[in-house]
Amino acid sequence: MCAKKTEVKPYHHGNLKEELIDKGLEYIDKYGVESLSMRKLAEASGVSSAAPYAHFKNKDAFLDAVQDHITESLTEALKSAYEKSGEREVLIELGKSYVIFFYENPLYYQFLFARRSIDIDTFPPFQFYSEVAAVTLKNMHSKRLTKETIRKKTITMWATVHGLARFALMDGVIDTDNLDKEIEQLLCSIEV
Amino acid sequence: MCAKKTEVKPYHHGNLKEELIDKGLEYIDKYGVESLSMRKLAEASGVSSAAPYAHFKNKDAFLDAVQDHITESLTEALKSAYEKSGEREVLIELGKSYVIFFYENPLYYQFLFARRSIDIDTFPPFQFYSEVAAVTLKNMHSKRLTKETIRKKTITMWATVHGLARFALMDGVIDTDNLDKEIEQLLCSIEV
DNA sequence: CACGCAATCTAATCACTGTCAAGATTGTGC
DNA sequence: GCACAATCTTGACAGTGATTAGATTGCGTG
Numbered sequence: 468m469c470a471k472k473t474e475v476k477p478y479h480h481g482n483l484k485e486e487l488i489d490k491g492l493e494y495i496d497k498y499g500v501e502s503l504s505m506r507k508l509a510e511a512s513g514v515s516s517a518a519p520y521a522h523f524k525n526k527d528a529f530l531d532a533v534q535d536h537i538t539e540s541l542t543e544a545l546k547s548a549y550e551k552s553g554e555r556e557v558l559i560e561l562g563k564s565y566v567i568f569f570y571e572n573p574l575y576y577q578f579l580f581a582r583r584s585i586d587i588d589t590f591p592p593f594q595f596y597s598e599v600a601a602v603t604l605k606n607m608h609s610k611r612l613t614k615e616t617i618r619k620k621t622i623t624m625w626a627t628v629h630g631l632a633r634f635a636l637m638d639g640v641i642d643t644d645n646l647d648k649e650i651e652q653l654l655c656s657i658e659v
Numbered sequence: 660m661c662a663k664k665t666e667v668k669p670y671h672h673g674n675l676k677e678e679l680i681d682k683g684l685e686y687i688d689k690y691g692v693e694s695l696s697m698r699k700l701a702e703a704s705g706v707s708s709a710a711p712y713a714h715f716k717n718k719d720a721f722l723d724a725v726q727d728h729i730t731e732s733l734t735e736a737l738k739s740a741y742e743k744s745g746e747r748e749v750l751i752e753l754g755k756s757y758v759i760f761f762y763e764n765p766l767y768y769q770f771l772f773a774r775r776s777i778d779i780d781t782f783p784p785f786q787f788y789s790e791v792a793a794v795t796l797k798n799m800h801s802k803r804l805t806k807e808t809i810r811k812k813t814i815t816m817w818a819t820v821h822g823l824a825r826f827a828l829m830d831g832v833i834d835t836d837n838l839d840k841e842i843e844q845l846l847c848s849i850e851v
Numbered sequence: 852c853a854c855g856c857a858a859t860c861t862a863a864t865c866a867c868t869g870t871c872a873a874g875a876t877t878g879t880g881c
Numbered sequence: 882g883c884a885c886a887a888t889c890t891t892g893a894c895a896g897t898g899a900t901t902a903g904a905t906t907g908c909g910t911g
Contacts, residue, residue, distance in 0.1 A: 477877090479876080479877060479878075479887085479888055479889070480888080480889080483888085483889090504867080504868060504869085505868080505869065505870090506867080506868065506869080514889075514890090515889065515890050515891075516868095516869090516870095516890095517870075517871080517872095517889080517890070517891085517892095518888075518889055518890075520869090520870070520871080521887075521888050521889070522888090525869075525870075526868095526869065526870090577773065580772075580773075580825070581769065581772075581773030585829070586829065587826060587829050587832050588832075619844065622823075622826060622832060622833070623819060623823070625822065626818075626819050626821075626822025626823045626825070626826060627815060627818050627819040627822060628822070629818075629821075629822040629825065630817065630818025630819055630820070630821040630822040631814075631815070631818045633772070633818070633821065634779060634814060634818060637777070637778065637779050640779050640780075640814060641814070652811065653811055653814065653815050653818075669906090671858085671859055671860065671905080671906060671907075672859080672860080675859080675860090696896075696897060696898085697897080697898065697899090698896075698897070698898080699896095706860075706861090707860065707861050707862075708861095708862095708897095708898090708899095709860080709861070709862085709863095709899080709900080709901095710859075710860055710861075712898090712899070712900085713858075713859050713860070714859090717898075717899075718897095718898065718899090
């Protein structure tokens with residue numbers, strides 16, 4: 468009979484870096500970052516425990532890479548929300564999509580903001596939000612706002628959205644059956 | 660000459676539980692929770708590496724205890740701010756003291772909110788804030804607010820304060836030379 | 852006061868972790 | 882076709898949380 472093809476594992480994985488990141492994202496989404504280990508990811512990728520270190524200097528550098536991926540997804544979610552909304556309600560829509568992003572992936576929030584260095588001014592989601600906010604605020608107030616005022620208002624709105632996102636993950640704080648409308652109401656109670 | 664008193668270490672520490680928590684607070688404040696280990700704390704307390712487990716079921720339970728201590732300090736800071744302020748600006752003052760508390764202990768913020776289970780409704784600082792907010796809002800709007808509206812406004816304000824606290828820890832986001840006035844301005848831009 | 856129990860501690864050990872060094876394998880450009 | 886660099890394995894090390902068995906001791910009860 469036909470000899471069983473015994474799937475010879477090649478010495479080189481070929482796509483280890485990406486697979487590790489994917490598996491990392493998946494693991495964090497399911498179980499959180501606390502119990503994540505490089506060895507488990509290596510084994511799950513069918514590779515020895517030291518192999519990952521050919522691609523990442525250390526665990527921290529690996530988590531940085533994972534963080535970058537999540538950040539990118541978040542930015543895309545915001546941009547997608549931007550495309551879909553008219554100018555009047557765009558800031559509300561951006562806020563909603565921010566909250567919903569983390570409501571759908573609660574452990575991402577934990578992971579992302581539990582890590583040390585996030586420099587807000589180079590944090591792409593905030594950069595994008597800032598740009599949109601600047602334009603919108605100027606139009607709403609017929610261009611009579613100073614740069615400083617705009618920055619203050621933007622930071623405050625962002626802080627609110629960020630805080631609401633945290634609460635959306637918690638039981639009973641926000642009505643999650645109707646998250647969309649709920650967030651809208653909450654954000655509307657802020658004067659901009 | 661007088662024989663050196665060779666400080667015989669007693670078999671029982673006598674105050675281990677408290678010392679561990681104190682050392683834990685100190686360590687987290689200095690270096691953050693990531694590199695904290697039960698063994699290091701045990702050694703620093705002059706005790707074997709298994710001794711802590713007579714007082715705490717596991718590391719997580721220990722961190723819970725540390726968390727409780729920080730939460731208590733935060734609540735006291737809020738209460739103290741409440742005592743010192745008149746009714747008109749009390750919500751602003753509570754917000755300021757919340758932000759300043761974490762500005763002075765940035766790693767506490769990381770630690771506190773990176774951990775999983777914080778149930779907002781049994782989180783003492785929020786409980787206190789809620790009570791104060793309920794009274795204040797009713798007075799401001801001459802008692803014409805529903806319970807639901809009050810809860811929504813309270814959550815939004817708290818979310819903003821919480822978000823601002825996070826930004827206050829970051830370089831360059833908020834003018835930290837004049838944190839007090841800065842926070843006041845930011846919070847005042849919210850309509851309540 | 853003495854006895855015994857329960858609280859607290861030590862020593863030894865386990866499985867697991869991040870990380871490194873030395874060497875094996877292999878793709879790739881000259 | 883050959884050398885080099887990238888990638889991977891094996892084996893090791895120190896540090897970690899946690900458990901077990903047994904040592905020490907404070908304290909309440911008789």
